[in-house]
Amino acid sequence: MRQEHGKRPWTFYALAAFFTLFVLFLYGPMSAIYILSFQGPTGGLTFPMRGVSLHWFGALFEQQRTGDFAGSFGRSIALALIVMVITVVISVMAGLAFRRRFIGSTVLFYMAIASLIMPGILLGLGVGQMFELMGIETTWYTSALGAQLTWTLPFGLLIMFAVFSRFDRAYEEAARDLGATNWQTLTAVVLPILLPGIIAVALFGFTLSYDEFPRTMLVVGARNTLPLEIWNMTTNVTSPALFALGTVTTVVSFVVIAISLGSIALIQRRRSRRGPSGGGTPPGA
Amino acid sequence: MKGLSKYVAYLQVLPLAIVLLLFLGIPLLVVVAVSFFDYDDFGGVFPAFLLTNYAEVFSSKLTFSLYLNTIKFAVIVWAVTLVIGFTVAYFLVFHVRNLLWQIALFLLCTVPFWTSNIIRMISWIPFLGRNGIFNQSLIGLGITDEPLDFLLFSDFAVVVAYVHLFTLFMIVPLFNSMARIDPAVIEAAVDAGASRWRVITDIVIPLSKTGIALGSIFVVALVMGDFFVVKIMSGGQSASVVLALSNLISLLLYPPAAASAVLLLVIVTMMVAGILRLVDVRKELSG
DSSP: OOOSSSOOOHHHHHHHHHHHHHHHHHHHHHHHHHHHTTBOTTOOSSSSOOSBOSHHHHHTTSHHHHOOHHHHHHHHHHHHHHHHHHHHHHHHHHHHHTTSOOTTHHHHHHHHHHHHHSOHHHHHHHHHHHHHHHTOOOOTTTHHHHHHHHHHHHHHHHHHHHHHHTOOHHHHHHHHHTTOOHHHIIIIIIHHHHHHHHHHHHHHHHHHHHHOOTTTTTTSTTSOOHHHHHHHHHHHOOSTHHHHHHHHHHHHHHHHHHHHHHHHHHHHHHHHHHOOOSOOOOTTO | OHHHHHHHHHHHHHHHHHHHIIIIIHHHHHHHHHTTOEEOTTSOEEOOOOSHHHHHHHHOHHHHHHHHHHHHHHHHHHHHHHHHHHHHHHIIIIIOOOHHHHHHHHHHHHGGGGSOHHHHHHTTHHHHSTTSHHHHHHHHTTSOSSOOSSSSSSHHHHHHHHHHHHHHHHHHHHHHHHHTSOHHHHHHHHHTTOOHHHHIIIIIHHHTHHHHHHHHHHHHHHHHTOOHHHHHHTTTSOOOHHHHHHHHHHTTOHHHHHHHHHHHHHHHHHHHHHHHHHOOHHHHHHO
16 A cells, blocks of 8 residues: 555556546536636537637626626625624634533534535525514625635634644643733634634635525525626526626636635745644645 | 543633523524524514414425425435545555555545635536536537436435535545544455455444444435525526525515424424434544
């Protein structure tokens, strides 16, 4: 199995081939729609390409044809940023607390798991009816924000569990022995060591909110977020404008992913130059 | 000091508890309450204690066939994602020797997770359609003369899209469990003469059961709760429990939708509880 020297076993090549096929399966269809979004003005939803143009990207900004793209895009970014900040703060705090058993910790843990696996539309129905019964109007920054937090917070919590399971408490004890207060220990020792994990939580908070729609659908109120616009388009729009929107939203996701992973890599590199340090975790681990 | 730090823990989880209570706990109670309410045809609900909503759910033949169809999808997708997820994670953990390569390939698998599910789903339409890439290449290679029609807008397309969207939820927990297996255990087994296959069945599978359990919970719950993949990829020819539920909601029939939602919740909870009985996920996660 794990041979440290010499030739790789045949299983390596078989599994590598399987892995390559899987990656093609993941990315192949996605790349097709990015190419198709550059269709010429007379092009359709499938190949062949009829010319190459930015026509369908332009069509996104004509409000009547494809819906309110610019407005929903702005709302989605704003909501994702709010969700990201709240998710980071609450997850880190809860992660610190969950290092010890406290009364109710098991209940809260299973509530978080329940929150994760809850069918999205069911949660949306509940939040929507709750607002209805209280006579409060649903909006993207109140009810939709709450509904999205039930999706991002469990991920944040699970990442913090993974991060803390690799965290060496000796650093904390050393800081205390040297006379640091609890607050100093937290801000000068614990949080900096956890930083890559915290960036990973932020990445999840942003992207999961930015792409979320089953939970948001029933509680967003009068103004849609971007995924809901896309969802409406899948049933109404039969032009490559749909693919253009897909390309735009994927570019935004990739920029966010690149910034997050880049900064994690940068931190890790600085650390390895300075010598070994605990707490570093690959994102999503 | 010890007494004080105990209160600190409560303060630290308070925001999480408040959000989960406000946007998960209370809404669930509201759904249960509304499932007993009376209603009119215009979206109005009136507090009452009626069992008629449940009577309709349970007396409808449709309910049974919807659950059968959804559970069929869940089982197929679970089996496929488990095999793919296990193979991919096994390859990454035990066959990729360089740590940097391991992280890079792991990220390659996880990046699509951070992009839109709807976009990833519709990307199969130009791929599987009559004039799509797949049919074109089959004809080009001379494998068939006619484009295959069963590829798109069928149960096949639904399963392909599910596997495409949800395999990551199997890979990540499996990768995490396998990465924690002590290589010394495997070396000892190999030194003692165990075959590659024995190592997998007797060491890798038992030691990655937390990952298998977590991945299974994710995949089963995601398929059971889906409506958009079934709606788009089956082209209206197949249905799922939540698709039927979302149709009730769009007709503003909230109490019947709530009754159906409660039943779904009970069934999903039973499935998850069944998996959790086999593995103590909490202990393994925080330990």
